[in-house]
Amino acid sequence: MFHASEEAGKPKFYCLDMFPYPSGEGLHVGHAEGYTATDILSRYKRMRGFNVLHPMGWDAFGLPAEQYAVRTGVHPAKTTAENIATFRRQMKRLGLSYDWEREVDTTDPKYYRWTQWIFLKLFERGLAYVAEVPVNWCPGLGTVLADEEVIDGKSEVGDFPVVRRPMRQWVLKITAYADRLLEDLKLVDWPHSTLEMQKNWIGRSVGAEVDFPLAGAKGAIRVFTTRPDTLFGATYMVLAPEHPLVEVVTSEGQRAAVEAYRAAAARKSDLQRQEEVKEKTGVFTGGHAINPVNGERIPIWIADYVLMGYGTGAIMAVPGHDGRDWEFARAFDLPIREVVAGGDVEKEPFVDNQNGAVVNSTTPDGGFSIDGLPPPAAIEKITAWLEATGKGRKAINYKLRDWLFSRQRYWGEPFPIVWVEGAPVALPEEMLPVRLPETDRFKPEGTGENPEAPLARLADWVQTTDPRNPKPARRETNTMPQWAGSCWYYLRFLDPSNDQALVDPAKERYWMPVDLYIGGAEHAVLHLLYARFWHKVLHDIGVVSTPEPFMKLVHPGTVLGDDNQKMSKSRGNVVNPDDVIDSYGSDAVRLYEMFMGPLEASKPWSTKSVEGVIRFLDRAWRLVVEESGGVSPSVTADRPATEQLRLLHQTIKKVTEDLEALRFNTAIAQMMVLTNELTKLERRPRALIEPFVLILSPFAPHLGEELWRRLGHAESLAYEPWPRWDPSLVVEERVTVAVQVNGKLRATLSLQRDAAQQQVEAAAMEDERVRRHLDGGPVRKVIYVPNKLLNLVVGR
């Protein structure tokens, strides 16, 4: 019934929900909110003549099913299939009009074959590589985690401690796309906060790289700074503890202290590091470097407030104009020098990079100076000079790191990679999919010292041959993270059973991009950034035609418990949609989800208020059906009165406009107004009732269809044309004009529409409530807004 196919000449509408991880808990009322919104819109768009694609699928690889398997021995595939069945049943019960022929499941080999295929493309293009990288190792989970999966030094899943350690891992070069990921945010209509979060996550900053030659040794320390205007204020340098030059610069006398500090830093968990942010720690290396702008010999320290992963892993410290350097200098009694006037650097760092004037910044030979300039101009001038003299250059840095892409888990996509003599070799496309092998041991048994993925134990599977020749090879035993499958599922919906290509190009061009994407704000940086990255790679290799996948994005607000707290089992305030449907019906759940408040706002669930929307649905039912079940005799073939028609058309207009703007709550309120009026009538013209049933139907499809049938229609209303409103019928003949005296409301007058101003003034002057406040004084000024308001200004 809701199958979509490409139809030339019909406008398309791709309406997508973020597909869920099918957890054992089943659907909750938070899911139902977003799904109802897209469903209402899909139904509305169908009636507006759009060719609507509205699919659903399962992000079914994931940790909970695997952990359940570890505990119980039940294969995750089995658990997953059961959970999917539950989700599907609940969705059907809610009347969600998905095209179920397009259902996809990321754990299906026919699906992950193409996930693996995309990985091969990434590998071919050098965007997937293996590296010894410092990773977030989570002993509790026996696996590594991406930065984004670590919250406050603990795993996002399970809340286990996480430590940093170097490990050989697959990494995707998302940083190669940093600029485009940032730039193309201009192309999409997304919530402001999400755009900001992505921008901050990418974290582009413009500055300069400057080389500080070592004193008494070969080489130089390269630093990145956004404040080259403060170069003359650098009084010391700091290397990250892991920085390779630490070996070189450390003096014999300091070696023991430096080694001890490095060892301690390596052992620290992220959590510990964070807790210690308040107090700066560090050790002098004994080495010195030469400040290239003034030839000064400055000491080199190591400290863990400098991170190896950002910039060059080394900084020039300008304590006068940087908060962290200032604290460090105070803690270790290092000199603080003012090079931008405007504050008092003895009391606090002066970090304003817009205002102030550069001072003490002239080369010893007097040949170059930025003194007197405000920081922005100084930055420009000195950067050009650094470049000209070969001491440095303009540079751009990103906070975004490459994406750690391997996990030591069973329940994920295997990599289409084998290892031959220590080198990764891509399997040819024809060998896909690389199926996940069967096992009954799901637990990662790795330790921090010797991480071992569950797949590594399956010797028969691991041992294989080089695809190019008979040489022995070992399979990659890590699996992909859960994000992999969700990076491109919106493309598979377009062509879900194609075994020749990820998606047929003609279908891709027809449906893409996604017109409306609804899903949780918790994916603002993770899923949405990764998916955009893959999409751009697919764009580069010609698989997709659009630069961005999701044009409009909306995050439904969190549905809170009736105690205004986040729903959680421990609080006991979780509402199960199945229960609510049992007692009130699915149309009531749909309607209430939308009536609670604006889609994007967080709002508390109130079962009491569900009864309010039930009353509305009952009233709508009784407009048409009498107690015996037959069509009510009050439904007549009468011509509706003008006033009745006006309210109908006002309602059609408001509901239509509100739907386009996703204001479901106010659309429902307007339909309640109409219902209340129709209820009062003893004779209800069919010409009023039928359009009302049609505009109600996207919200309450079960009720809508039933009423439509009883009104004598054999066909479903799902593809009936959406009612139109007549603009001339919408305007009222009589209007209420507010009369103010000095801006305060004193009276309201009911007048003929478009009355002349003199007429309105005259009527106002006669009104006792107005005259009383005019107090005999002259009317100094009159403001008149036609059909709305008259403001009389009196007094001096």
Next chain:
RNA sequence: GCCGGGAUGGCGGAACGGUAGACGCUGCGGACUUAAAAUCCGCUGGGGGAGACCCCGUCUGGGUUCGAAUCCCAGUCCCGGCACCA
């Protein structure tokens, strides 16, 4: 600390710079009923008044304007994100 978003009756929420509180919940009163439920009708921001009406009111304090919930400035509190990113 930085970034983003909020704050309106007893509650959820409406409101192009122009009648604050639509719609719903709750509560109160009435009709129907032997009675109750359901349903239907009315009232329901605070204060004063017999009433006509009047005063106050959209987090706080200033400002712009004939007129501010709405725009500007300063602040308080709440929610979300980031957090030693040089």
